[in-house]
Amino acid sequence: MTSFNTTPYNFIKLDELYCQPLEIDWIIEDIMPSNSVGMIYGPSGSGKSHVILSMAAMIANGRDWFDKETEQGNVLVMAGEGLPGLSRRLLAIEKEHNLAIDQQKLHVSSRAIGLDTDNGYKQVLQAIEELETPPKVIFIDTLSRHLMESGENSNDDMARFINKLEDIRLMYGCTIILVHHTGKSTNQGARGASALKANVDFSFEVSGQNKKCRFSCDKMKDADDAIPSKYFEIKAVDLGLISSKGKPITGACVVGSTTPISLKIIKQSKEDIALACFTTDKKEWQRAYVQTCTDPISDESKGKQYREARKNLISDGKVLENEDGSYSLTEAA
Missing domain, CATH: 1.10.10 (Arc Repressor Mutant, subunit A)
Structure with missing residues (x-):
């Protein structure tokens, strides 16, 4: 696979600047701009991973994501969780939405890695280079599972980490999305250093309880951030398989909900x-x-x-x- 060359640092004239396209190129219409770095965050158990896996599947197949058009492309999921659990969730998406995910356009990492380390960064680039097609989207789920040497609360560390992501973005012309947790209070947004949110191009919050969640925008740097919230339910899906003990094997995925949900602030255990x-x-x-x-x-x-x-x-x-x-x-x- 031939990657894009890293853009050199230089200054351009205004006529070159004005030649740049004014219209935003969307991977998911109004939600995910191409060639950018974004973040999706929320408390543990809110449904973040379900949301990003549904995005990944629809982008890989070029199908609408809950009534929003997508641009088809190769999707990478840098996963920090067990592969069997991811398998059940993706199979649930296939069954619930009656599709077969394009296996040439969706790839999942075998494990988490310290992307903030020199060695981890090189290993990720090497793994990307071994693919036949450059990535259009990379999901990093979650940020904390892919940090080895950096502190989430350090503005310097997070600024350096975002710069690494920007280098990858420039190499492949892709969009990179961090999946992250909320801070000490769910009302205070993503946890950790302020440099994290300040340096991303867009961010969405997933908030919810009792298998229901809301997906809402709180930053869209180059477009309108007054995007109507989307509401989902996390649905259990019978995969049509039986375990060795004779029990049905189930997965889960998000499905659309037309009814806004009331999200109460609850005390976390x-x-x-x-x-x-x-x-x-x-x-x-x-x-x-x-x-x-x-x-x-x-x-x-x-x-x-x-x-x-x-x-x-x-x-x-x-x-x-x-x-x-x-x-x-x-x-x-």
Whole structure:
């Protein structure tokens, strides 16, 4: 595969500037501009991954995404979750929407990687170069699972990370979308450094509860951001398969809903908070929990909460403690 050359840094005259197309080229009409960097964020369990997988499938097939036209192209999903869970979700999309996803135009990573590291960045570029077709869209799900050396709360680190994404964007002329979590309060937008939201071209929030969610725009740099919200339900889909124990195998996907939903602010459990700020390292995970938890208690008490939450998540089969002392999320998370 031949990639686009990285655009050199120079200055151009106004006549060259005015030759640039004024009309926005959309990958998803009014939602996802081409050749850009964006973000989709929301609390843990709100339906973010379901939303981006539905986008990925429709872009790969060139089909409308909930009444919005798409431009067909190669889609990459840099996944931080287990592959069996992704498989069930994609099969659910196929069955629910009566389509066969174009297997030549949708690719999923085998694991998460530290995209912020030099080695991780090189490995990602090498993997992209091995594809027959350059990517049109790259989803990074989630941001935290693809950071190894950078701090989400550091403006310097996040600015450097966005610059890496911009380099990839320029190389392939693609759109890159970060999937991210909300901050300490769901009313305060995406968590972490302000440089993150400031440096993306567009962002959408996914908010929801009880298998219902709202998809709403809060930034569109070069177009109208007064986009009507979309409403979805997360639907369980029988895949028509039977497990080794004789039980039906199901997946899930988002389906459109015409009825706006009332989203109440609810108090997150300590387990929800722990999942939202999960990192593989025990100390980093506790530090992230203490920073994220907004309960009016001491940091020591928050640390105790974290340890209780970690124990419960392991007991519930949502987190796995590895032999080297690190942790991994399971499909149940």
